Amino acid sequence: MANKSEKPRSGLSPEQWLKLRKYSQVLFMILFLVFFLWSRREFYLYPADGTSIKQKLINLPLQLDPLVMLAQVIASRTILAGSLLALITVILTLIFGRVWCGWFCPLGTLLDWFPIRSWKKKEPQIPEWLRGIKYILLLVILFAAVLSNLSLLFFDPITVFYRTLTAVIWPALDQIVTGIEMALYRVPLLQPVIGGFDSLIRPSIFPSRPVFYRFGGLFLGFFLSIFALNALAPRFWCRYLCPLGGMLGFLGKFSLIQCEIAEACTLCGSCFSECPTGAIQTNEVVFCDPGECTMCMACAEDCPGGAISYPARIAKVIQQPYDIERRKMLISLGTAALGVGLLESNLVSDIRSPKQIRPPGVINDQLLSTCIRCGECSTVCPTNAIQLAVTEAGVEGFWTPILVPRIGYCDYSCHACGQVCPVEAIPPLSLEEKRKQVIGKAHIDQNRCLPWAEGEHCIVCEEMCPIPEKAIYLEETQVITSEGEEITIQRPVVIHNLCTGCGICENKCPVSGEAAIQIRLHQRHFRNSKF
Amino acid sequence: MNELSRRHFLRILAASLGSLGGIYLSGCLNQDKLLLKSLPSDKISPTSTSAPPTETEPPTSVPEDTPAPSPTMTYPDLTVARHGDPEVMVRKAVEALGGMKRFVKSGDEVIVKPNICVSYYNYKYAATTNPWVVAAVVKLALEAGAKRVRVLDFPFGGSAEQAYNVSGIKSEVQKAGGKMVVMANLKYVETAIPQGQDLKSCRIYDDVLKADVLINVPIAKHHGLARLTLAMKNMMGVIYDRPMMHANLGQRLADLNSRVKSSLVVVDAVRMLMNHGPAGGNLSDVKKADTIIVSPDIVAADSYAATLFGLQPNDLSYIKKGANMGLGVKNLDQLKIEEINLG
Numbered sequence: 001m002a003n004k005s006e007k008p009r010s011g012l013s014p015e016q017w018l019k020l021r022k023y024s025q026v027l028f029m030i031l032f033l034v035f036f037l038w039s040r041r042e043f044y045l046y047p048a049d050g051t052s053i054k055q056k057l058i059n060l061p062l063q064l065d066p067l068v069m070l071a072q073v074i075a076s077r078t079i080l081a082g083s084l085l086a087l088i089t090v091i092l093t094l095i096f097g098r099v100w101c102g103w104f105c106p107l108g109t110l111l112d113w114f115p116i117r118s119w120k121k122k123e124p125q126i127p128e129w130l131r132g133i134k135y136i137l138l139l140v141i142l143f144a145a146v147l148s149n150l151s152l153l154f155f156d157p158i159t160v161f162y163r164t165l166t167a168v169i170w171p172a173l174d175q176i177v178t179g180i181e182m183a184l185y186r187v188p189l190l191q192p193v194i195g196g197f198d199s200l201i202r203p204s205i206f207p208s209r210p211v212f213y214r215f216g217g218l219f220l221g222f223f224l225s226i227f228a229l230n231a232l233a234p235r236f237w238c239r240y241l242c243p244l245g246g247m248l249g250f251l252g253k254f255s256l257i258q259c260e261i262a263e264a265c266t267l268c269g270s271c272f273s274e275c276p277t278g279a280i281q282t283n284e285v286v287f288c289d290p291g292e293c294t295m296c297m298a299c300a301e302d303c304p305g306g307a308i309s310y311p312a313r314i315a316k317v318i319q320q321p322y323d324i325e326r327r328k329m330l331i332s333l334g335t336a337a338l339g340v341g342l343l344e345s346n347l348v349s350d351i352r353s354p355k356q357i358r359p360p361g362v363i364n365d366q367l368l369s370t371c372i373r374c375g376e377c378s379t380v381c382p383t384n385a386i387q388l389a390v391t392e393a394g395v396e397g398f399w400t401p402i403l404v405p406r407i408g409y410c411d412y413s414c415h416a417c418g419q420v421c422p423v424e425a426i427p428p429l430s431l432e433e434k435r436k437q438v439i440g441k442a443h444i445d446q447n448r449c450l451p452w453a454e455g456e457h458c459i460v461c462e463e464m465c466p467i468p469e470k471a472i473y474l475e476e477t478q479v480i481t482s483e484g485e486e487i488t489i490q491r492p493v494v495i496h497n498l499c500t501g502c503g504i505c506e507n508k509c510p511v512s513g514e515a516a517i518q519i520r521l522h523q524r525h526f527r528n529s530k531f
Numbered sequence: 532m533n534e535l536s537r538r539h540f541l542r543i544l545a546a547s548l549g550s551l552g553g554i555y556l557s558g559c560l561n562q563d564k565l566l567l568k569s570l571p572s573d574k575i576s577p578t579s580t581s582a583p584p585t586e587t588e589p590p591t592s593v594p595e596d597t598p599a600p601s602p603t604m605t606y607p608d609l610t611v612a613r614h615g616d617p618e619v620m621v622r623k624a625v626e627a628l629g630g631m632k633r634f635v636k637s638g639d640e641v642i643v644k645p646n647i648c649v650s651y652y653n654y655k656y657a658a659t660t661n662p663w664v665v666a667a668v669v670k671l672a673l674e675a676g677a678k679r680v681r682v683l684d685f686p687f688g689g690s691a692e693q694a695y696n697v698s699g700i701k702s703e704v705q706k707a708g709g710k711m712v713v714m715a716n717l718k719y720v721e722t723a724i725p726q727g728q729d730l731k732s733c734r735i736y737d738d739v740l741k742a743d744v745l746i747n748v749p750i751a752k753h754h755g756l757a758r759l760t761l762a763m764k765n766m767m768g769v770i771y772d773r774p775m776m777h778a779n780l781g782q783r784l785a786d787l788n789s790r791v792k793s794s795l796v797v798v799d800a801v802r803m804l805m806n807h808g809p810a811g812g813n814l815s816d817v818k819k820a821d822t823i824i825v826s827p828d829i830v831a832a833d834s835y836a837a838t839l840f841g842l843q844p845n846d847l848s849y850i851k852k853g854a855n856m857g858l859g860v861k862n863l864d865q866l867k868i869e870e871i872n873l874g
Binding site: 198465470 | 649650651687688689690691692693694696697712713714715716717718737738754755756774775777778779780807809810811812813816
């Protein structure tokens with residue numbers, strides 16, 4: 001890749017460059033998926049010992065994202081060694097321009113693969129000033145980060161990609177594969193084949209028991225609307241909205257290698273329609289805006305006169321009307337200040353829900369200013385307990401991790417979430433330390449609990465409790481059944497100071513619907529928080 | 532052109548969906564037939580998992596009210612080995628029972644079901660079966676000519692892969708030549724329990740039903756409701772919906788064991804969990820007993836194991852119900868027991 005931006009004539013032909021870029025997109029898509037699958041399994045199979053280089057590299061895709069890393073460093077006021085990896089992308093952009101967008105970004109690749117052609121004959125005219133939105137979004141994110149708020153990071157393309165993969169695409173694929181397997185497994189002849197196939201793909205690619213993420217439709221809707229916008233213009237998201245694109249575009253203005261249109265240009269216009277981001281524009285002269293160009297090289301391939309080249313030289317930075325300027329700075333600053341202020345003043349924020357159970361070791365206020373909303377913790381959680389908050393954590397905490405014990409419990413032998421978190425928003429605790437973390441407390445609803453309310457035998461919560469001394473005690477009593485028979489029954493009672501709130505009791509409680517034993521926030525959490 | 536190809540595509544789609552549906556339906560029909568077939572004669576049905584009856588097998592399945600034990604038989608009903616290395620104890624106890632060849636024939640598919648209930652601790656905490664006991668059973672089965680020995684369980688806490696690793700069972704089983712299998716969700720099939728008194732059907736793991744030989748290798752430990760979890764309760768690991776068992780645990784366990792029959796039971800009491808079971812977590816709750824109990828009679832094995840905790844067979848509801856259903860003999864006086872002291 002080092003000399004990829006030489007003049008096309010000297011090395012590869014424009015067609016070959018174009019092909020190379022497509023290979024690069026495929027390769028990086030595969031790499032992103034490999035990292036996704038690998039992270040799901042690494043930490044619960046091989047608990048972290050702090051020495052494995054492999055485990056330190058697991059977050060590479062997110063650490064290469066300069067927007068997420070910069071915003072996180074500003075908001076949390078700490079620099080982690082891994083965050084510095086984002087400098088690789090920054091340097092790459094300062095040399096080659098927005099290659100990230102054209103060659104590597106998984107979301108950009110998907111948008112290239114699924115172009116939605118406009119239903120109208122003519123593409124709608126989109127005003128150029130809209131390109132400024134991505135810069136405003138970028139600035140709002142960074143200004144809000146100064147005020148310790150990271151809520152808007154859910155617009156970052158890498159987090160969008162991973163979050164949707166975790167919460168929607170993978171579970172959906174799993175359901176489809178499971179459905180086909182289940183149907184074919186009914187055919188006796190096929191059973192050995194299907195059984196063998198199943199053991200190949202599970203648990204290495206798909207989970208052995210189905211996973212469930214709440215509000216999948218919401219994530220899918222957000223993701224699909226990014227695609228739907230492709231109907232208005234190719235890569236609409238990358239052109240107008242993507243805050244990471246804005247950041248790289250700003251850096252791209254200063255890049256060493258830029259697309260240059262020579263005077264040999266005959267104004268035939270073929271590059272205008274080829275350019276997926278509409279970077280080639282004309283006002284008096286034809287030029288390519290390096291802040292918009294993703295170095296895809298489609299124009300060079302198409303240019304009949306061979307007028308387009310990619311020379312390396314220090315070019316003059318030309319300001320476009322839609323670029324960052326003072327007015328945009330002020331608007332962003334105002335929006336960020338007002339937005340964060342509103343959230344802080346509790347006008348639009350929720351009162352904290354007692355169900356806002358955070359992953360082990362999390363300190364709530366720190367979480368909000370460190371969590372980058374990537375959803376990695378929810379990807380790796382082997383029991384599917386970690387879900388993304390929608391209403392539980394207020395507007396500010398939208399898409400931050402919470403535990404939903406009825407869906408999954410915090411596994412006593414797992415500390416994967418803290419290990420995988422790229423920004424230590426969930427502290428990287430050892431397994432021993434993690435086991436001691438109190439994330440909530442169990443409460444029994446005696447009106448619904450089988451032994452308490454119905455006089456039926458059930459000790460499932462006690463049986464499941466992983467605490468060595470058992471945080472649930474079975475109290476023996478005589479009860480009279482509906483048949484008038486006196487029987488001895490064991491009723492569960494929570495031993496408050498032993499319970500860590502792992503939630504396996506709530507998860508396995510056989511009462512239908514809501515469990516008869518539920519985890520609620522521990523009193524102490526309220527005192528520590530600002531509400 | 533465009534329309535034609537679309538129509539063509541739809542036609543292909545309809546045809547393939549139709550044939551898929553056909554295959555599916557035929558599969559359903561077959562399943563029902565299988566169910567029907569296994570209904571009338573469970574004891575000797577070809578799909579049953581009970582050990583292939585051999586001429587020398589003692590009549591351990593006779594009802595408990597038979598007046599006298601069966602002294603004419605050459606093999607004991609139950610063997611107990613004490614105070615030795617786990618593998619040696621298993622070998623001696625199985626040998627005294629007539630050797631593994633009595634239960635495993637050449638070319639048999641063998642499934643070993645240890646108790647790997649949680650992924651929290653290693654074997655020293657006595658929540659999971661001793662790895663060397665499991666490995667010894669695997670070795671014996673392979674030596675007897677088994678085609679393949681698979682070892683499986685589905686933990687209630689933590690994932691199977693993790694539990695296999697943490698318990699130490701995976702490495703020992705693999706060294707012994709066995710295969711650790713993660714149980715697949717799609718292989719739980721709704722299965723009728725013809726003799727069931729309370730539990731008439733439930734979803735049971737297909738491979739376990741189809742195996743030629745099922746060797747049940749529980750660890751002896753405390754349990755809040757059942758009091759102890761032993762061999763009969765260990766079979767909870769092969770069904771899908773476990774919480775529903777608790778409502779009438781004793782009878783339902785007996786019902787389940789009437790359908791999923793263990794060919795051989797090896798109770799691991801090398802370490803016993805005396806309290807805070809089944810998950811454990813305190814080494815102070817663990818008692819080292821260095822004992823292995825082996826029997827083809829699951830009720831007898833559980834009855835003997837209960838005495839290690841100072842309990843009587845009648846203290847455990849599933850032993851009583853199991854004996855009532857004729858699954859085995861609970862009265863230890865009626866059994867021919869051979870004790871082997873290796874100490």
